[in-house]
Amino acid sequence: MNYKNYLRWNKLPHIWCPGCGHGIVLGAFLRAVAQRELNKDDVAVVSGIGCSSRAAGYVDFNTLHTAHGRAIPFATGIKLSRPDMKVIVLTGDGDATAIGGNHFIHAARRNLDLTVIVFNNNIYGMTSGQFSPMTPHINFATTAPHGNFDYPFDLVELAKGAGATYVARGAAAYPRQLEKAIGQGLDHEGFSVIEAMSQCPTYYGRKNKMGTAEQMLKWQKENATVSSNPGEKIPLGVFVQVERPEYTKLTGQFIDSVSGGK
Amino acid sequence: MSGRFQVEIDPAYCKACRLCIQVCPKKVLAQRADGKAIVENPDDCIGCQLCEWHCPDFAITIKGEKKNG
Amino acid sequence: MAKQLVQGNEACVEAAIAAGVSFFAGYPITPSTEIAEKMAEKLPAKGKVFIQMEDEIASMAAIIGASLTGAKSMTATSGPGFSLMQENIGYAAMTEVPVVVVNVQRGGPSTGTPTLPSQGDMMQARWGTHGDHPVIALAPSSVQETYDLTFEAFNLSEKYMVPVVLLMDEIVGHMREGIELYKPEKIIDRRKPVQSPEEYLPYQTDDSLIPALAPFGQGYRYHVTGLIHDETGFPSNSPKVIEGLVERINKKIDKHADEIITYNSFDVDDADVVLLAYGSPVRSARQVQQAARQEGLKVGLVQMITVWPFPHKVLSQLYRQTEATFIVPELSLGQLADELSKSVPREKILRVNRNDGSLITPAQLDAVVREAVR
Ligand SMILES: Cc1ncc(C[n+]2csc(CCOP(=O)(O)OP(=O)(O)O)c2C)c(N)n1
Ligand code: SF4
Ligand code: SF4
Ligand code: SF4
Numbered sequence: 001m002n003y004k005n006y007l008r009w010n011k012l013p014h015i016w017c018p019g020c021g022h023g024i025v026l027g028a029f030l031r032a033v034a035q036r037e038l039n040k041d042d043v044a045v046v047s048g049i050g051c052s053s054r055a056a057g058y059v060d061f062n063t064l065h066t067a068h069g070r071a072i073p074f075a076t077g078i079k080l081s082r083p084d085m086k087v088i089v090l091t092g093d094g095d096a097t098a099i100g101g102n103h104f105i106h107a108a109r110r111n112l113d114l115t116v117i118v119f120n121n122n123i124y125g126m127t128s129g130q131f132s133p134m135t136p137h138i139n140f141a142t143t144a145p146h147g148n149f150d151y152p153f154d155l156v157e158l159a160k161g162a163g164a165t166y167v168a169r170g171a172a173a174y175p176r177q178l179e180k181a182i183g184q185g186l187d188h189e190g191f192s193v194i195e196a197m198s199q200c201p202t203y204y205g206r207k208n209k210m211g212t213a214e215q216m217l218k219w220q221k222e223n224a225t226v227s228s229n230p231g232e233k234i235p236l237g238v239f240v241q242v243e244r245p246e247y248t249k250l251t252g253q254f255i256d257s258v259s260g261g262k
Numbered sequence: 263m264s265g266r267f268q269v270e271i272d273p274a275y276c277k278a279c280r281l282c283i284q285v286c287p288k289k290v291l292a293q294r295a296d297g298k299a300i301v302e303n304p305d306d307c308i309g310c311q312l313c314e315w316h317c318p319d320f321a322i323t324i325k326g327e328k329k330n331g
Numbered sequence: 332m333a334k335q336l337v338q339g340n341e342a343c344v345e346a347a348i349a350a351g352v353s354f355f356a357g358y359p360i361t362p363s364t365e366i367a368e369k370m371a372e373k374l375p376a377k378g379k380v381f382i383q384m385e386d387e388i389a390s391m392a393a394i395i396g397a398s399l400t401g402a403k404s405m406t407a408t409s410g411p412g413f414s415l416m417q418e419n420i421g422y423a424a425m426t427e428v429p430v431v432v433v434n435v436q437r438g439g440p441s442t443g444t445p446t447l448p449s450q451g452d453m454m455q456a457r458w459g460t461h462g463d464h465p466v467i468a469l470a471p472s473s474v475q476e477t478y479d480l481t482f483e484a485f486n487l488s489e490k491y492m493v494p495v496v497l498l499m500d501e502i503v504g505h506m507r508e509g510i511e512l513y514k515p516e517k518i519i520d521r522r523k524p525v526q527s528p529e530e531y532l533p534y535q536t537d538d539s540l541i542p543a544l545a546p547f548g549q550g551y552r553y554h555v556t557g558l559i560h561d562e563t564g565f566p567s568n569s570p571k572v573i574e575g576l577v578e579r580i581n582k583k584i585d586k587h588a589d590e591i592i593t594y595n596s597f598d599v600d601d602a603d604v605v606l607l608a609y610g611s612p613v614r615s616a617r618q619v620q621q622a623a624r625q626e627g628l629k630v631g632l633v634q635m636i637t638v639w640p641f642p643h644k645v646l647s648q649l650y651r652q653t654e655a656t657f658i659v660p661e662l663s664l665g666q667l668a669d670e671l672s673k674s675v676p677r678e679k680i681l682r683v684n685r686n687d688g689s690l691i692t693p694a695q696l697d698a699v700v701r702e703a704v705r
Contacts, residue, residue, distance in 0.1 A: 004320060011565065012275060013319055019279030023318025031315075041550050046396070057554055057565060062547040064399065065556035066392065067422050073389035077396025077404070078547060080380050081354055085400075085548045103392075106385040175315035214284045217316070251380060258375040 003027070003034035008060050015054055019213020021172035021198030025119050026055050028175050028196070029090070032183035043086045046075040048100060050092035050126045052119035052198070061088075069100030072107045075114050083248035086186070087113070093120040093134040097153050101133070108162035111190045112247040117182060118155060118193065121200035129203030140207040155195045156239050165190035167240035171197035173220035177236055184238060190246045197224060197234070267309040267326035269301045275321035282313035282322055334509035339474045339499065340365035340407075343433060344373060345512050346481030347405055352431075353379040354397035354404040356390040358412060361445040362501040363435035366407035387412035391419035394430045398423075399555065401521075401546030403485055407433035410443060413452060413459070420494050421460030422557045424580065427534070427542055429488035429521055431481075433497040435504040436610075436662075438688055447688030448501035450610055450662040453670075456496045457639050463577055465584040467591060468496040468639040472613035474508035480636065486519040487591060491583060492541050498638055500662065502611035502690065524551060534576075535562040540583040584640055592637045594645060598624055599631030604703045605655045606696070607646070607671060609635040612660040615693045619700055622693075628704050631655070647674035656681060656703050660691045 007030065016022050033043070043061040047053035049068035056063040062085075066074045071089045079087040096104050096118045107114060123141060124130040131141035131148045134155065138147040159167045166188040170178030178196055185192035199205065199216035210216050224234040269290060271282075278297030291313060292302035299321070301307075307324070314322040337345065343366055347355075355374055357367040367383065374381040380397070384390040387408050394404035408416060413434045423430050436452045438444030443451075452459075456468040467487050471477040480497060488495040522543035524531050533553045534542045545551035558566040559573050567573075584591065597620060599605055604623075606616040613634045623630035633649070635642060650657070657675050659668040660683040668682045683699050685691050 004323070007320060013277065016318060018277035018318075019281060020318055023320065024281075024316055027315060027317070027320065040552055042548060044547055057556070060552060062552055063554045064396070064547075065554065065558070067418055067557060070388065070392045070419065073384060073392035074396040076382070076384075076389070077354065077356065077393035077398070078400055079396075080382060080393070081397040081400040081402045082548050102385050103389050106389070172316075175312075179315075213279050213281060217281060217284065251382075255375045255378055255380075259378045 001034050001037060003030040006030045006033055006040065006060055008058055011058050014058055016051060017202045019199070019201045020051070021121060021200070022052050022055065022119050024172040024175055025117065025178065025196040025198050026058065028170070028179040029117055029182050030059065031179045032186055035183060036186060038086055042084070043088065044075070044078050045088050045090060046071045046078065047090040048092070048095035050095045050124070052092035052125070053090060053095055055090045069095050069098065070103065071095065072100060072103040072114065072116065076107060076112060079112060079114060079248060080251060083252065089114055089116040091116065091118055092125070093118060093122060093155070094124045094132040097133045097155065097158065105158070105162035108159055108164040108191045108193070110247040111163060111165050111244050113189055113191070115182070115185045115192045116194070118195045119198045120155065120195050121198045121204055123200050123204040125200045125203055129207055142207065155193070159193040160240050163191070164193045164240060165242050165244050166192035166238070168193070168238040169195040169197070169236050171220050171224045171236055172199060173197070173217050173224065174226060174236060177226050181238060184241070188241065190244060265305040265307050267307040267324055269304060269307050269313070270323045270325065271299050271301060272321050273298050275319045277319050279318065281316045281318065285312045285316045287312070332511045332513055335512055336507050336509050337474055337512070338365060338507050339477045339504040340435065341369055342474045342478040342510060343407070343481045343497065343499070344369040346478045347431070347485070348373060348377065349515055350403065350482045350485040351518060352403045352405050352485070354394060354402040355380070355406065356382045356384050356393035356397070357406045357408065358384055358387050358390050360409045360412045362437055362504050363407045363409045363433060365504070366433060366435070387415035388419065391416040391432070395419060395423050395428050398428045398430050399544070399547050403489070405431040405433065407435065409435045409437045410439045410452060411441070413455060417455070417459040420466070421462060421464055423494040424460070424464040424466060425557050426555050427492040427544065427580065429492050430494050431484045431488055431497060432494055433499060436498065436500040438686070444688045446501065448611060448662055448690070449686070450500060450666070451686070452498065453638060453663065453666040456498050463581055465493050465581050466496060466639055467491065467493055467584065467637070468498045469636060470498040470609040470638045471503055472610050472634065473503065474506060475510040477503060478510055478512065482515045486517065489521040490519045490541070491587065492521060492544065493584060498610065500610050528552070532562040533564045534560060536579065540579050540586060588640045592640060592642045592645065594636055594642055595634040597632040599633060599649060599653065601629055602631030602653050602655045603629040604631070604658060604700060605649065605653065606630065606632045606658050606660065606700070607635070607667070608632070608660050609638050609667070612662065612691050615691050615696050616660055618693045619696045622697070623700055623704070628700070630700055630704065641670055643674040646671060650675045650679070658683060658696070658699055658703060660696050662686065662691065
């Protein structure tokens with residue numbers, strides 16, 4: 001199927017600003033879905049709150065736009081009740097790692113079969129540019145007018161440490177690589193995290209004098225790399241891909257053993 | 263003569279961000295007066311789809327024979 | 332049917348299982364923990380899911396997610412955990428997803444008195460989450476009632492597509508009584524959509540004002556959001572839609588209040604004094620009321636089973652009819668008495684409050700009753 005058939009065209013154009021990277025990430029996600037010919041009825045897409053989380057409304061699946069940071073536990077309820085469904089979480093860097101950080105690490109620890117795509121624009125876009133746990137040190141935000149003295153999370157390391165069994169990073173500037181990273185995450189059985197670098201020209205770009213969306217994309221292209229020798233650049237690629245018993249399978253086996261398969 | 267690929271841009275969805283113009287290796291695309299993208303040199307398109315993949319607004323469709331068969 | 336000696340919290344679990352609960356998510360907290368423990372023991376054996384989440388916010392989220400797939404879902408907590416659940420209780424109210432939330436009340440505020448009873452969450456059960464929203468709350472005063480009302484909580488939530496709070500308290504949760512673990516007569520399941528997936532509008536309702544939400548993954552693809560949404564389920568900022576939705580989700584309960592509200596009244600018709608109580612204070616109240624009647628004192632009792640929606644109509648009618656003095660025993664500084672003052676004049680309400688972690692004893696109440704009938 002053409003990936004564009006997974007869009008709810010009557011809800012477009014979307015609310016995102018001109019040049020916002022979120023649309024690019026969403027496109028890469030849908031192409032990965034289309035390649036796998038996932039049946040719309042068998043997919044649930046769950047999101048939190050933020051510009052990125054609005055993505056759920058634009059895709060033609062069973063969609064759930066929840067509360068800020070809570071997409072993963074909502075998705076947990078769906079997945080455990082319907083292990084046969086493909087459950088995908090679309091979330092922002094703030095949504096996933098600040099208010100939702102606790103849920104994120106616990107779902108990773110359980111190795112619940114969710115595919116979590118974190119749209120990382122290093123800022124709170126929806127609330128107009130406050131710093132997030134993924135805003136780089138000394139960069140600017142409306143709540144860090146003198147520079148952000150917090151140090152950020154490295155999402156890949158966080159996911160890895162928490163027990164995610166598939167962890168990758170992609171970028172809007174490398175849409176083909178991003179699509180593949182998401183696709184492999186969809187294929188992986190277990191908690192899969194794909195950090196998708198995205199640009200927010202409206203707030204992050206403006207606050208940090210990074211210029212237009214074009215310039216931000218160019219920055220991404222130059223400062224992130226798919227090379228296995230990234231040097232000082234931000235590495236893109238798959239960093240973790242391991243097998244570990246998946247949570248709904250474990251729950252199922254446990255139920256069978258306790259109930260005698262009743 | 264028309265090229266092997268057709269570049270379709272739906273102005274109803276285009277938000278004039280210029281990303282497609284920037285990423286096109288063949289300078290196929292340009293901006294019209296209101297800022298939205300248009301196809302200026304259709305024959306030069308090599309069907310790489312970079313513009314489509316970089317368009318945040320799903321405004322571009324590349325049609326025609328895919329590269330590498 | 333033979334009676335069995337059961338703890339209140341256990342009775343809640345037994346009833347939930349008999350009602351068909353298939354998903355429980357929770358986080359341990361005194362004095363509700365036995366509910367999670369029993370669920371962990373019993374649900375897997377029935378082929379159902381128990382999950383201990385990382386906190387109460389997640390527990391609430393998980394049961395809503397599960398309920399959206401059609402599963403009867405529930406969580407149980409106490410004061411501090413109930414506070415954490417509020418955001419998603421609002422989400423369930425807004426998106427009209429049926430869930431049952433058990434709150435075994437303990438003393439607050441904050442960590443308060445984990446092992447002691449309280450009724451300090453009555454207002455939180457009603458107004459804990461932000462915005463004008465509907466909720467139903469039921470309060471048992473005995474182990475048997477805990478069993479009965481747990482069914483009722485599931486039935487009401489499925490029928491009205493609303494979160495239902497079972498407002499227990501530490502006394503009821505921890506006491507043991509002989510009860511009948513009967514099979515429920517009537518199990519209500521949520522409505523099914525009548526339209527085809529193509530014509531389906533998830534939040535379109537008939538006169539009942541109750542939507543029919545299709546379970547996720549059954550061919551009805553739609554969108555659920557906590558934002559104001561129209562009949563299609565998608566967000567809208569239209570003043571008409573905003574007004575219409577908030578009004579409908581509230582009216583949905585108001586309109587059916589007479590069906591929802593249940594209470595027991597004892598000897599109220601000629602009463603000079605009416606005791607009004609819910610939960611564990613009902614036990615002392617009933618004892619005092621019966622003793623007073625035996626002495627010929629015109630004392631009645633109204634036991635609220637439904638705390639929310641509040642039985643204002645019943646109580647104001649009763650007041651007009653009897654002009655009785657209302658005595659309100661409660662384990663808080665007056666949440667119930669204050670609510671009552673919307674339908675009974677303040678000067679006709681005598682408060683018997685206790686917030687030291689002890690019960691309201693019959694003796695304490697009896698003294699007030701005698702004072703009032705004099
Ligand atoms: C409980 C709660 N706290 C705060 C907010 C306000 N809020 C909405 S979106 C958001 C941040 C979103 O940032 P992110 O997840 O990074 O997504 P983005 O908008 O950048 O895509 C915040 C703080 C909220 N909606 N709910
Ligand atoms: S504010 Fe930033 S993240 Fe939000 S839509 Fe605009 S560009 Fe995108
Ligand atoms: S497909 Fe490639 S060559 Fe053709 S217009 Fe798009 S970017 Fe340019
Ligand atoms: S990338 Fe898309 S939205 Fe941006 S200018 Fe090109 S066609 Fe328009």
